[in-house]
Amino acid sequence: MTLHIYNTLTRKKEEFKPINPDCVGMYVCGPTVYDFAHIGNARPVIVFDVLYRLLKTLYKDVTYVRNITDVDDKINAKSKETGEDIRTITERTAKAFHEDMAALNAGNPDIEPRATEHIAEMIDMIETLIANGNAYAADGHVLFHVPSMPEYGALSGRNMDDMIAGARVEVASYKKDPADFVLWKPSEEDVPGWESPWGRGRPGWHIECSAMSRKYLGNTFDIHGGGHDLIFPHHENEIAQSCCANKTERFANYWMHNGHLMVEGEKMSKSLGNFFTVHELLEEVPGEALRFYMLSAQYRSPFDFTKDGVREAKSTLDRFYTALRQHNDVVASDVAAPQPFIAALEDDLNTPLAISQLHELLGNFNKDPNPQTKGQLLAAAQLLGILQQDVEVWLKGGSQENSGVDESSIERMIEERKQAKANKDFAAADRIRDELDGLGIVLEDSAQGTTWKRK
């Protein structure tokens, strides 16, 4: 089995053939930094982190680029609303984003370019587009002229007539064609702006990805990813800009899009009160549980995020960690993840199937705790980015840091219970166990003694 990827461009699962087998390039659309990342923002981060881990085992070198959008009208609006300086907002939000994603065990990309640091590259690209006859300046704006690109619409599978028919937005007077989109727009005094051949202004939404991906990955690269909703218009417009500016037929060879999140069966929205930021969820659930939960469905499917689901993911991880603790004395061999597990991931990141392999490994390990199986289990888990932390920290930290008992009192009560058991005073022993249970502490007796964990 080799890596196969569902390509939005062709609507088929295809064998992945990198342009250069020694160095795979991947670009994923990153956050606009104006507010905490919500749980839906976490899905692509986790999914492409798993892909990155997998690619690194398959290829010598992988370059993963994920941008930070720090110039955007939503940021401007936020600043106007709170009075906070724009730079302060973007710096603080980017930092929070990194912390939250780290808690989800998602590593940083190799390169994380910021839009504001690549204005010159964007202006350069826009000038090329004008020179090539694909863009025009009007009213302080620069617009991409969609009819100048006959192939426009290939990614999203739509044609111009459909779009005009379905258009529900007023068409600005300076547009030559209703489908034309903004590359550059003028900035009023109180809005961030940069000097340009078209006056003081700021870039449109799509141009940063075209400019920055070209700078770091070249005119054509392997994989471009992002949320399903970005297919149109964002990615469609990126393709138009890049192919016309670079005079190439292909921008990215493989387009991957993750499905959206629902919350408790409903669309996540602030008004419904089911809007969760990663930041607030991390206060009640370990990031690893959120990550594992997200991976329980294939990345292209819509995902219904529920609190019950998170709890189940957490207790499943408990099972794995409990087994690892029980056989703490077994030293894991340095082996690769088993082939069926790899094959599942290579099949368009079939993480649910991969997880079922993980369960099989767990069963084998419980039956026969040997170094080989433990090594395989940990190697497989590493690719998913789970089961890498200290077993005691996981089991004793749990999700209830606030349950109010400290470790020394727990140890003391376990000692008391041990005495009671030695005296065959089972009523007293059970009373202690019940008391601890009420505090969220579960005891596990074994021949080696008693261990505990938080629920």
Add this chain to the structure above:
RNA sequence: GGCGCGGUGGUAGAGUGGUUAUGCAGCGGAUUGCAAAUCCGUGAACAGCGGUUCGAAUCCGCUCCGCGCCUCCA
């Protein structure tokens, strides 16, 4: 209106034209002072209607239902 995706057992969620997904929950058993953890066993599904086929939950068509996108939302 246009384009696209999906409907699998109590639940979450894979999958293949004919043979057990897997987890959770349930039921029975082993183990345990009793539990917990673990192990063994077990029931249960492929939205509906047609078609192709020796055979379809898996391919095709239609119907019903749900969802997404259609200019700045991952």
